[in-house]
Amino acid sequence: MLPGDQMQESQSLDNGKVFEQFFLEYHQRLVLYALKYVKGYDQASDLVQEVFLKLWENKSELEVNRSLKAYVFKTLRNHCLNYIEQQKIRTQHHQSIHDELKDMEIEFFNAETSLLQKEMGNSVMRALSNLPDDYSKVLRLSRIDGLKNKEIAEELNMPVRTVETRIYRGIRMLRDNLSRSALLFIKLMSSNNKKS
Amino acid sequence: MKEKQDIELIITHFLDGSASDAEVLHLKEWLEVDVNNKKDFFHLKDLWEASQVGNAAGMSAAQIAWKTFSDKTKVKSPKATRHIGRRILVEFIKVAAVFVLAFVVFYGIDKNQVPVDAQLASTKVNVPLGSKSSVLLPDGSEVMLNSGSTLSYPVSFSESKRLVELSGEGFFKVAHDQSKPFVVNAKDMEITVLGTEFNVMAYDDFDRTETTLVAGKVMLKKAGDVSEKVVILKPGQKASLKDNVMKIEKANIELETNWTENKFYFESIPFHELMARLEKWYDVEIEFDHEAFSNLTYTGKFRNEETIWQVLDALQMTTPVRYKAGHRKVFITYKK
Structure with missing residues (x-):
């Protein structure tokens, strides 16, 4: 039931049910993606709604397929960038360090593709469940259950520092595993037990 | 530094x-x-x-956003959802609960389609081949179901006991209730527990039924056995019933239960069993000459990250076999 690869391809978006399914499946990923550009969940969510409205207007011409998915991410990105531009004009650049970091990130993702765009959600989840328990437990509480490090420390009855170390190492292991996931993790040994 | x-x-x-x-x-x-x-x-x-994709908060946020969106655009809901009765709605909520739980416990697994046959008194959860699922029972007990398994249970448990029926493989985390024993009917084995964690393997196409106890205490007997003969299992033990003979042995817990973590470890299992497992994991049909492979046993581990082809390639490297692929079907031949 994870998002990704679930929706049958080439269904017309003009079907209410197909549209709803597409919406529910991509909403979260798109909001997370928008958060790379804008600050605040509400803002990101509004921008995503606007992109879906655009899709809605053209739904009779659209089909669910790879290029639609790519198109949605691209449209959202442009939409976010426009929004940022408008904001900048409005507020005259009075930038905080956070804004500068955001700018740096936006610039970085001009050239890089996000895992969200690559539909890597499933692989990330799978890699997560394959981490050693100590790490996967902490990361699950953080990423899936949405707990803060301090809350995880209370929940697991361990120092915050330990949680932080595990989070850091865990996320790094996750990344290493993902980049290695193309490699086969199987070691089959066969033995020829001749009984007769 | x-x-x-x-x-x-x-x-x-x-x-x-x-x-x-x-x-x-x-x-x-x-x-x-x-x-x-x-x-x-x-x-x-x-x-x-x-890594937040699949996060419960994000999913419910998506639902709320959809509500706002469809109000805005006045999307017509399909007729079917309008005419469903209250009972089906309850069933739907139950399925939704299964899904949510599946997210939490099994977010590593691709697809969980869990068709629920809504009947008056009992509910049946079918897990298709190639996927896994998790079910939350009315008493709060949790069951993770392996590929190609079926679990039937009443919508509400009776006063005296909690009775479920399993075909296939399931890992049970039973909520403690001293007054209402939890009973699993699995093929030819009847398992009675009060509150504990254990794995039951009762696939129809396997020659034996197994129960492995992780924690707590369980009581076993052969199905239909009216005598008082029961076997008490201790944590770390495995009972295996084959040809009407019950055998107790020390269990490798990790080996028996790591399918719940989407891993598959196996030790000295015969070729046909490895193939039967692969068939379920990958939803393919594998054909081979049973005679030619009767002497081979396998030990190894993999995670459900590989494609069936990668697994078969690895098999080909270690065993003198060749495989040929058809549509959802694989033919394996022994190469002398």
């Missing part, structure tokens, strides 16, 4: 949203020092964000 540890800590704080202004400033300076730092950090941050 100190420096490196500091930045690791700051990154963790930043991702968690708990970084102080000083830490953010430090981070920014560190990022500006080296392009590789930027690359490293933004990739980590990206992964951090992507």
